[in-house]
Amino acid sequence: xxxxxxxxxxxxxxxxxxxxxxxxxxxxxxxxxxxxxxxxxxxxxxxxxxxxxxxxxxxxxxxxxxxxxxxxxxxxxxxxxxxxxxxxxxxxxxxxxxxxxxxxxxxxxxxxxxxxxxxxxxxxxxxxxxxxxxxxxxxxxxxxxxxxxxxxxxxxxxxxxxxxxxxxxxxxxxxxxxxxxxxxxxxxxxxxxxxxxxxxxxxxxxxxxxxxxxxxxxxxxxxxxxxxxxxxxxxxxxxxxxxxxxxxxxxxxxxxxxxxxxxxxxxxxxxxxxxxxxxxxxxxxxxxxxxxxxxxxxxxxxxxxxxxxxxxxxxxxxxxxxxxxxxxxxxxxxxxxxxxxxxxxxxxxxxxxxxxxxxxxxxxxxxxxxxxxxxxxxxxxxxxxxxxxxxxxxxxxxxxxxxxxxxxxxxxxxxxxxxxxxxxxxxxxxxxxxxxxxxxxxxxxxxxxxxxxxxxxxxxxxxxxxxxxxxxxxxxxxxxxxxxxxxxxxxxxxxxxxxxxxxxxxxxxxxxxxxxxxxxxxxxxxxxxxxxxxxxxxxxxxxxxxxxxxxxxxxxxxxxxxxxxxxxxxxxxxxxxxxxxxxx
Numbered sequence: 001x002x003x004x005x006x007x008x009x010x011x012x013x014x015x016x017x018x019x020x021x022x023x024x025x026x027x028x029x030x031x032x033x034x035x036x037x038x039x040x041x042x043x044x045x046x047x048x049x050x051x052x053x054x055x056x057x058x059x060x061x062x063x064x065x066x067x068x069x070x071x072x073x074x075x076x077x078x079x080x081x082x083x084x085x086x087x088x089x090x091x092x093x094x095x096x097x098x099x100x101x102x103x104x105x106x107x108x109x110x111x112x113x114x115x116x117x118x119x120x121x122x123x124x125x126x127x128x129x130x131x132x133x134x135x136x137x138x139x140x141x142x143x144x145x146x147x148x149x150x151x152x153x154x155x156x157x158x159x160x161x162x163x164x165x166x167x168x169x170x171x172x173x174x175x176x177x178x179x180x181x182x183x184x185x186x187x188x189x190x191x192x193x194x195x196x197x198x199x200x201x202x203x204x205x206x207x208x209x210x211x212x213x214x215x216x217x218x219x220x221x222x223x224x225x226x227x228x229x230x231x232x233x234x235x236x237x238x239x240x241x242x243x244x245x246x247x248x249x250x251x252x253x254x255x256x257x258x259x260x261x262x263x264x265x266x267x268x269x270x271x272x273x274x275x276x277x278x279x280x281x282x283x284x285x286x287x288x289x290x291x292x293x294x295x296x297x298x299x300x301x302x303x304x305x306x307x308x309x310x311x312x313x314x315x316x317x318x319x320x321x322x323x324x325x326x327x328x329x330x331x332x333x334x335x336x337x338x339x340x341x342x343x344x345x346x347x348x349x350x351x352x353x354x355x356x357x358x359x360x361x362x363x364x365x366x367x368x369x370x371x372x373x374x375x376x377x378x379x380x381x382x383x384x385x386x387x388x389x390x391x392x393x394x395x396x397x398x399x400x401x402x403x404x405x406x407x408x409x410x411x412x413x414x415x416x417x418x419x420x421x422x423x424x425x426x427x428x429x430x431x432x433x434x435x436x437x438x439x440x441x442x443x444x445x446x447x448x449x450x451x452x453x454x455x456x457x458x459x460x461x462x463x464x465x466x467x468x469x470x471x472x473x474x475x476x477x478x479x480x481x482x483x484x485x486x487x488x489x490x491x492x493x494x495x496x497x498x499x500x501x502x503x504x505x506x507x508x509x510x511x512x513x514x515x516x517x518x519x520x521x522x523x524x525x526x527x528x529x530x531x532x533x534x535x536x537x538x539x540x541x542x543x544x545x546x547x548x549x550x551x552x553x554x555x556x557x558x559x560x561x562x563x564x565x566x567x568x569x570x571x572x573x574x575x576x577x578x579x580x581x582x583x584x
Contacts (some may be wrong), residue, residue: 005042008262014253017047018141019181021172023197025189025217026206033206034183037267040145044073049142050105055118055151057081057111061272061285068285072269076291082110085294089117092124100132103140119161122152123532126167133178141179142415144171149184153196165193166555172199174550189216198223202249205233207240224250229259437500444474449498450506454490461567462581463507514582517568524559529568532578541574
């Protein structure tokens with residue numbers, strides 16, 4: 001016999017509820033947490049996987065029976081003061097992988113996180129939950145319950161919350177196809193994002209008084225509901241008794257749907273979210289359900305440490321510390337000193353251990369620049385600055401000739417291009433002048449030199465991958481050295497500049513340039529650029545991009561902004577086109 005979810009004496013829901021989207025709306029202390037908890041208990045007892053996002057830290061009572069004397073549900077608690085395993089804000093991807101691959105039910109207690117840490121964790125968790133569930137092997141039902149959902153899907157996202165909102169929209173709009181159901185719980189309907197709220201299949205409403213919250217519910221009614229039923233519901237909400245709830249689901253699970261007012265049954269687990277009574281000591285449960293944590297703790301510890309090691313903020317701290325050491329070394333070293341364990345130059349001393357550490361951090365910075373696209377340029381420029389400082393001030397006493405640094409783009413150039421050389425006449429230039437060109441300046445100069453008619457600054461951004469600030473810095477140095485000139489908005493290499501390069505490998509252009517960016521860009525930007533390249537020279541409407549990619553508007557705009565910063569796309573009144581540089 002198919003199990004049913006019993007929410008009230010006269011209301012049962014089918015097990016298929018696990019992949020539906022449900023919105024539970026009510027004012028504070030009207031019974032919404034009871035209603036949510038009752039649904040979680042029924043799903044868990046029916047053998048369904050549940051993931052409960054708990055921003056307030058008051059759902060740990062699930063582990064004990066209602067009276068606190070018997071065990072409750074054996075559900076793992078991650079994070080918070082009572083967590084079985086501590087939770088790091090950088091562990092969102094780790095936890096998503098754990099939830100999907102191990103199919104474990106968990107409470108994610110975010111109560112000890114700061115607001116920006118909640119956004120960091122939830123963005124990674126939601127994005128990776130949705131991504132991993134796309135694989136056929138993982139398409140098993142899971143109900144994602146988000147308490148205080150307006151903090152995860154806000155109507156007006158703050159800076160840094162846009163991706164989190166976009167990920168929440170993806171799950172609510174399309175998660176059911178991947179086995180993901182969602183329960184959105186909030187006491188402030190007015191600040192829950194309307195694009196998310198209106199996607200709910202079922203509306204569960206308890207007492208609500210605030211006019212702005214009542215108005216927000218009308219948005220759902222206008223999309224899904226019958227006007228007369230909406231009037232009945234809205235008129236009753238301000239005076240509903242505590243625990244009474246309207247369940248409204250037009251056209252589901254049967255054609256006639258559900259439109260019923262019920263009194264929700266008591267929860268069967270400990271009410272850990274109950275407000276404390278004055279002068280009364282809170283009751284502590286004496287018996288908690290056991291969970292198997294041996295393997296979980298080991299997996300979480302290892303993966304969290306890896307997440308910390310790959311965190312750009314941690315890396316920046318190490319880079320900052322290294323810069324201090326470099327500065328200190330320069331100020332202390334006034335003479336040339338030689339020894340077995342020390343490499344020296346005038347006005348600079350670095351021990352072998354410091355050099356090894358510098359090289360290690362530089363390698364990590366360059367590698368992580370590709371993984372974390374939003375930090376890519378910052379990390380690479382910082383790595384370059386450190387490397388240049390070491391190169392320019394730490395030459396060996398008897399230097400050996402080394403190959404000129406190659407462009408990161410040239411490393412991936414097509415074999416035919418790799419053999420190409422400059423055909424422009426070159427004036428003899430001293431080795432000192434050629435060697436004085438830094439790596440960044442050399443890459444920019446190469447891009448300029450391979451275009452005899454000159455290039456614009458925007459073209460340079462596409463060709464080199466450097467952000468505007470770095471690009472302009474390198475151009476300024478090249479101009480001061482007389483290696484390039486700037487006239488009528490185009491940058492041209494001087495004869496001295498071409499001679500300083502010698503025989504150089506051109507950076508990729510045209511299709512080779514497009515193939516380079518196709519490999520380098522993160523998935524979001526790459527998918528959008530592929531569509532634009534396929535449509536070139538025509539423009540593509542932003543709405544059409546949403547339909548083609550399935551991205552939420554906020555995510556789509558974020559990806560377009562990043563592509564625009566690289567000058568890979570051009571925007572024209574709501575439409576977008578791939579940059580011409582990818583085809584020349």
